[in-house]
Amino acid sequence: MLSYAVRRLLEAIPTLLVIVALSFFLMHSAPGGPFDSERVLPPEIEANLKAAYNLDKPVWQQFLIYLGNALQGDFGPSFTYKDFTVSELIGTGFPVSIRLGLTAIILAVCIGCTLGVIAAMRQNTSTDYTVMGFSMVGITIPNFVMAPLLTLVFGIYLGWLPVAGWGGGAINHMILPVVALALPQIAIISRLTRGGMVEVLRSNFVRTAHAKGLPERLIIWRHTLRAALLPVVSYLGPAIAGLVTGSVVIEQIFGLPGIGRYFIQGAINRDYTLVMGTVITYGTLIVMMNLLVDLVYGLLDPRVRYD
Amino acid sequence: MTAVLEVRDLKVRFSTPDGEVSAVNGVSFDINEGECLGIVGESGSGKSQLFMAVMGLLARNGRTEGSAKYRGTELVGMPVKELNTYRGSKLAMIFQDSMTSLTPHLRIGKQMTEVLIQHKGMSEADARGKALDILELVRIPEAARRLNQYPHELSGGMRQRVMIAMSLLCEPDLLIADEPTTALDVTVQAQILELMADLKRVTRAAIVLITHELGTVAGLCDRVQVMYGGRFMETGDVRQIFYNPQHPYTNGLLSSMPRLTEDRREKLYAIPGQPPNLQRLPAGCPFQERCDFVHERCVAELPLLRPVTNAAGTGQMKACHLESLQHPVDDPSRASIPADAAPPVIRTSDARTA
Structure with missing residues (x-):
């Protein structure tokens, strides 16, 4: 398993190179540039600016320069936030996003899985329909509607929580954004869990477990859940990568x-x-998360082989 | 003789989007201590569902009517919690497909010990010891190593042995084997049957063998009940059924068995037609559409189980309006069966599993 992980990490290098190259050339082939603005700059200034940022060189040279710097950990200065390097911007913003995203995903997994299991165990009853109904609502309401609604109710009408701001990462500042981030994830995860559970509950080995006279609780925990969570795990990989890199909408609103x-x-x-x-x-995170998913698969299902 | 299981007028219904399916339509029988009962029938005859109902293992859309008593205690309608004190301890079941019937992500040891911990309150260590003993009883090579393996690491035959071992853990009174050899190679089938025959001798458990293979029944069972369309067509002891089948369906089943002594150029007999649609069973006999002897009464009136008049000994019953079924006395295939018991399909000796 260790050698598998190492091999996958090595394989990630060319993948990331392709991602970097593709986005670099696509971005440079798009019309416009960082110094285009409504106010036309004198040609000498523009030439100087471009020279300072190497923009006067052919794109392939720019790419090689960028790649060389990036490999040494220098991602260059930001063109817009002129006093900051990209590393500084990401370095200060990323911890905030990770904290929000991870809290949201942990919350979503706990609540989503529980709801999914309950719905599956009470399949085709009012409990099931209620949970699945709410989850459908959770999926369909976009977060730019949900977030202001939450702010309105809990921030303004009830006045329990701050309307916006980071507050240095204080818990009460995190609650609303985390809830807004987690709600659609709860909805998706509960549906995935329910689907997986319903399928596994019908399987022959669960029937065997019943025939052995095992109590329901044990059958769910030991015999069903691990197999039923496989779809949730596959979903969580990319979902975690997406959530910890932050949400534009949630960050703007709060x-x-x-x-x-x-x-x-x-x-x-x-x-x-x-x-x-x-x-x-984002690319690195996706690659890492997919690797993590594949490793977790092996933990959940011993039939998965790494070779 | 004391009955371990008394079943009276048991019915199993499934509600489906296309309507009600009547899988089992009122069957009554007893299983006595230590006896081996064969339940024979085609796919869809209701033979498996009958015992799923007894064990409370029907699918969600299924329901059971009638009565099934384990040593006098009613199992039908018993709350699951209470039922769980019987399942796996007093009544145990062996399933057909050992690949899908064992939990793929749990080690064999865990799947076995949990039964003992649940029913006997044993410690993990004691339970492991007992599991090991039973694995050795079912002749699994390197039993200690198997405890730490996952189902997919074992061969099909070995998995089925694990399945059987698992059912024996709490020394049940009644062992229900639902097509225990169907998913296996012929050679492995023979080994498993041999094992079942041994278990029949060693344990005092009553055994129900659900199968569509008459050969399996012949080698192992004392009594046979032939099922069709959710009803018993004929019941009797194994010799009565094999030598003097009095129901046209039983006769058809026996005639469709290939025989080594038969001329190979001759076409194998098959019962014409399809099993009945369990959503719309005909008014009279369920076998009427495929029967060579069908007459008006069969269409109009459902034949009930009644004693066979020309039986050798007592206890043979059939659900057929025919007075008696004549067999061609000079039929060489029938005469070729040795008199002591019907032959096993294959006999192996000194077989080993790697």
């Missing part, structure tokens, strides 16, 4: 200093280095 906003702002401002920085962060 005014949080995460890195989600950099994805959009970087692209809009043609902030080449910032876009590359976020792409590399």
